[in-house]
Amino acid sequence: MGGVNNLADSMTSFVGKFAPDAHKFKVAQDAITSALGQVGLVLPPTRDAMWALMQTLDASIPGDQKKIAALLQLTDTSDAYYTMLEDANNKLAASAQDLATKLYGTIGTTLDALTAKLNELKTSTQSALGTALGSNSPLSAKDQLDLALKGLHSGLTTVDQVLSLGKKLYRGADYTKLYQQVMAGQGMGTGSAADVGAQVDQYNALYAQQQSMKAAQDAVSRFNDAKTLAGYVEQMSVNTGKSYSDVAGGLGFNLADLGKDLGVGSITGYLDSLKLNGLSQGESLANISAGTNEQVTLLKSIDQRLSAIESGTSATAANTGKAATQTTASGLKSVASTTRKASV
Numbered sequence: 001m002g003g004v005n006n007l008a009d010s011m012t013s014f015v016g017k018f019a020p021d022a023h024k025f026k027v028a029q030d031a032i033t034s035a036l037g038q039v040g041l042v043l044p045p046t047r048d049a050m051w052a053l054m055q056t057l058d059a060s061i062p063g064d065q066k067k068i069a070a071l072l073q074l075t076d077t078s079d080a081y082y083t084m085l086e087d088a089n090n091k092l093a094a095s096a097q098d099l100a101t102k103l104y105g106t107i108g109t110t111l112d113a114l115t116a117k118l119n120e121l122k123t124s125t126q127s128a129l130g131t132a133l134g135s136n137s138p139l140s141a142k143d144q145l146d147l148a149l150k151g152l153h154s155g156l157t158t159v160d161q162v163l164s165l166g167k168k169l170y171r172g173a174d175y176t177k178l179y180q181q182v183m184a185g186q187g188m189g190t191g192s193a194a195d196v197g198a199q200v201d202q203y204n205a206l207y208a209q210q211q212s213m214k215a216a217q218d219a220v221s222r223f224n225d226a227k228t229l230a231g232y233v234e235q236m237s238v239n240t241g242k243s244y245s246d247v248a249g250g251l252g253f254n255l256a257d258l259g260k261d262l263g264v265g266s267i268t269g270y271l272d273s274l275k276l277n278g279l280s281q282g283e284s285l286a287n288i289s290a291g292t293n294e295q296v297t298l299l300k301s302i303d304q305r306l307s308a309i310e311s312g313t314s315a316t317a318a319n320t321g322k323a324a325t326q327t328t329a330s331g332l333k334s335v336a337s338t339t340r341k342a343s344v
Contacts, residue, residue, distance in 0.1 A: 021084060028081040032074055039070045047082040126156055133161060141168045152185065159186060226261035233258070234274045244271050 019027075033043045040063075044050040054071055057064040071078075097113070129151050131137060133144050145165045151157035159182055166178045183191030188199055233255075236247045244267070248255040259267030 021088075025081070025084045025088070028077055028084065032078055032081055035070055035074055039067045041067055041070070047086070050078060050082070122156075129156055133157070133165065141165065145169060149182075152182070159183070222261060226258055230258060230262060230267075230271060231274060234271045237271070238275065244268060 029043070036043055041053070044053050050071075054068070057068050057071075059065060059068055129147060132139055132147055137144065139147070145162070145168075148157045148162045148165050152159065152162055162182050163179060166175055166182075170178055180190045183189065183195070189195030233244055233247050233251075236242070237244050240247070242250075245255050248258065255267055259265070259270070262270060264270045
């Protein structure tokens, strides 16, 4: 009997790993339909409908108790079935959209579809617009200016193109008015030196914040990489019987540099602490028990390193960089509190 059961289990595993999706879908559909039919239920058409069906059942009613039990027993099978059904529907919709686009020139409603269509049209549209605005165009200066203004909205033309054409039509106050309208459309107020300068200041502030956040991410990444590398060095030293310095030299770097990145005064002491506490593979010092003064000192040095990076980020970003500081703080604290089991 056990042999038959084992064979059945093996067959189920084989089907799950190698059968075509259509076969697996049919097997799941038939199994759920049959099981639900035995308690008087019909397979719901969607995942949401399955949930709604469960909400209609009352656990205090004997008949509903059997139905609830059947639904619960079919949880994993039903989940797999609806996942396959949803995947199939998505593929079907994509295929249908491709054919509709091919046959009728329709545009999909997804962001990717719209972006692809815009990219397809941009080159040809800009080329045609450039010709219409060029010196060989038979269009009047007024028509050219109107086209340039229309293209400015979506970035097909530039402010400089619009104003160059505007100079052909307007002089004095009329041209100044056109200039102000165009600059206002770009979010530059009246286009005065003060308005443009304020926009540049805003951009520069955001740029500084971006660079601060990037520096914060880089600091987190480097600190985390240094901790991981320290774990590798310690483990390789254990495995090969070589000194920490020899292992580092074999990897092509100076052990003292690793100590600087970790912010510890004694990199050897730090690595010994990893070995002593079984914290290989770049483990945190957060779980080192307070056994010796050296261990406590090492732990404090790591905390000081975290604080230094955090305060450095805060000073750089100032008021506009609060998000960057928070990112550094949460990221480094997460790194410092991470613990893993030492590999044997």
